[in-house]
Each structure stands twice: as structure tokens, then as C-alpha cells.
Amino acid sequence: MYDVIIIGAGVTGSYAAGELARLGYHVGVLEKQQSPGLKTSCTGIISRECLELLQVDRSLIQKEARSARIFAPSGKYLRVEREDAQAYILDRPGLDRLMAHKAQQNRAEFHFSTTVTSVRRKNQLVEVEATALPSEKVLLRASCVIIACGAAGSLTQSADLGRIREFAHGAQAQVECADVAEVEVYSGTTTAPGFFAWLVPAGGTQGKAGLLCQGNPRPYLTALLDRLLKLNRITSIKSDISYGSIPLRPLARTYADRLLVIGDAAGQVKPTSGGGIYFGILCARQAVLTLDECLKSGDLSSHGLLIYQKRWHKILKRELSIDYWAHRFYQGLNDKQIEHIFNIIVKHGIHESLLTSPDITFDWHSLVILDAIRHRSLQRSLEKLKAAPLRFLKARTGPPR
Secondary structure (H helix, E strand, C coil): CEEEEEECCCHHHHHHHHHHHHCCCCEEEECCCCCCCCCCCCCCEECHHHHHHHCCCHHHEEEEECEEEEECCCCCEEEEECCCCCEEEECHHHHHHHHHHHHHHCCCEEECCEEEEEEEEECCEEEEEEEECCCEEEEEEEEEEEECCCCCHHHHHHCCCCCCCCEEEEEEEEEEECCCCCEEEECCCCCCCCCCEEEEECCCCEEEEEEEECCCCHHHHHHHHHHHHHCCCEEEECCCCEEEEEECCCCCCCEECCEEECHHHHCCCCCCCCCCHHHHHHHHHHHHHHHHHHHHHCCCCHHHHHHHHHHHHHHHHHHHHHHHHHHHHHHCCCHHHHHHHHHHHHHCCHHHHHHCCCCCCCCCHHHHHHHHCCCHHHHHHHHCCCCHHHHHHHCCCCCCC
């Protein structure tokens, strides 16, 4: 019997477990993998704010990112750079292990190799049925449950919260790099349709090459790796390809009687980049705050837990909405249009003016998007595309400059 059961021992789930256990609650964490950090396709790039929030051990930092090269479909590129580090590339499996270890130090109990099969509310409690390897049936009970296990469609649907239906699909491999000193981002419909690809340095000669796209990412990543090998950007592929799905829109409801949903399972992910660590942690903090209040008051009803959604919406709803429509706009462009927009940005130095703005940060993409389309030269070019997502974005900007 637990106060809280958390399904999923990724960064977000383990963070919530550690914080709730630190407050004195009896917390159980169920994870289908044999140990934390075994399976991840995340690149592990986080901001300074996220680094400080998680109190990450500096030994997990593989590389600091101060600059990046962004490539147009033709191969032309622009370079962006700031004096201070804007992001940190982490040992991503190591981050999972660190967060689980911190939670265990706070006395959260972890059950690995345990796959949840159902969650049922019964007699003022929640019953969680699971299967533990090799084939043991497990029944656990708690006052409430947090779903934090990524693509959790069947669990959220059984709780009458529906399921996320729009996803991007990602793939990544560890590579040996010839001479890659900064992040490289590649665009183009034949490279990563609807999204982008990347080559990220990870310390020494190590790197990570991957992409997000619509549909099956395997053939696109295979083609990207072949191209990088031919261009001598990488010298070898060091690991099997890992795959993952990224939600593009959040669940309409992330709460129910005795139940909350956080992180990727709730769709608290940047639709522009697929990054979910920082936003997931911000929302996990609101979940912990809400559960602490509701466990103390004894009101774990849907009405009582509604405040969780109100809190995280206040932080992220506008951001996620703008990011989503920016993604939709980009998704509808062909290579010629992408190239044209790229040329406008370079010609008018829009990227350079953005870099000087104190409001532009690694995590809050809506600020970059809205500030960019306020430039008159870019706005005129975008207007010719007559896209509905652009009208949505323009309505949220000030006058052009």
C-alpha cells in the first residue's frame, strides 16, 4: 500500500517520486525496464535552467553548446553563437540513473522489470495490476497514481482521458565524429520531412546523429548516416539505432479521480524540437505541489486535482500552442520554400538580431518564433504562402519591424 504509485522511471517520473518521498510520502515506482536508462532515444540536450533545476552532477555533461550550424536543404548554412553556454549535452542514460538514485535516497521504492497492465479506482483507492518478470502477477494499491511512462495511450484511455494521436517519430545512433565541434542541424523534406536532423558532439570524438520526421524514421536515418559518412562528418556508427515517438499535442485532460498524467504521457513536449525534459520537470513540480495539498486535505477527486492542470496550463499552454502551429507551418513547406525563408533570414541578419535579444532562451521557442515573424522582410515572405498556421501566429505578435 502506497500513498502514490508512479508508473515510469524516466527523468520526470523519478523526479516526482523523489520530491514526494522527500515530503514524507510512501512512494512506489513501477518501471518495465530492468534498470533506469536502458532505453532512450533522447539526445539529452538541456538548458542551464534545467541543469540547475535538476542539480545534475557535472560529470554527466558531455559537451557545452555555445554555437550551432543550421543547414538549408541546399547545404548552405548559417551559424549562431553566444558567448555563454546555451545548452548542455548530457549522458542521457546516466541522467535517468541519477534521478532514480536520488529518488531512492529519499526512500522511494522502485520495482523494475514490472509492466503495468491496468489501473482501476476501487473503494477510495487505486489498484494497479502489473506483471513482473518472469511472469509474476503483482497487485499494488495507492491513494493516487501518476502516469509518467511516455506513450501511455492505453492507460490514459482506460482512465477516460483519451489518448494522444499526433506524434513525430525519432531515431538516433551513437557515432564516431571526424571533426564536429558544434551542434549541426539539417533541414529538408528528403532529410527529415516535417522536422529536422542533427549531428551533436558528445565529448572527445563521440557524437549523436538522429532525426525527427513524419512516418518511419529508419530509412531517413540510414540515408543521413550514409551521407555523413561520405562527407567524412562521421567515421563510424557505434551503436544500434534507437527509436522513439514524440507527442505533438497535450492531452485535453491530464487529471481524473486519484490520477495525474505528467511528461511525455501528458504531451508536455516542445512540438518544435521534441524536447521534453525541462517541460516535463516543470509540470512534475506542479503535480507534486497539487498532490501534497490534496493528500493532506483528503480530496483526491477529479475536482480537487483540477488545479494541477490549471497550474501547468498557466506555465505552458500558450507556449505549446504557438510551438505547435509553428511546427504545422514548417511541416507544410517544400524545400524551395524552406530555402527561400533561409535566404531571407541570412540576407537581413534576422538570426543575428535574435541572438542579441535577452528574451531568447533555449527552452522558450515561442519567443524566438514570434520575434522572428515580427521582422517585416520575413513577414512579407511568409504572407505569400497564405498558410492558416501563419495567421494564427501573426495574431499573437506585435506590429512588424
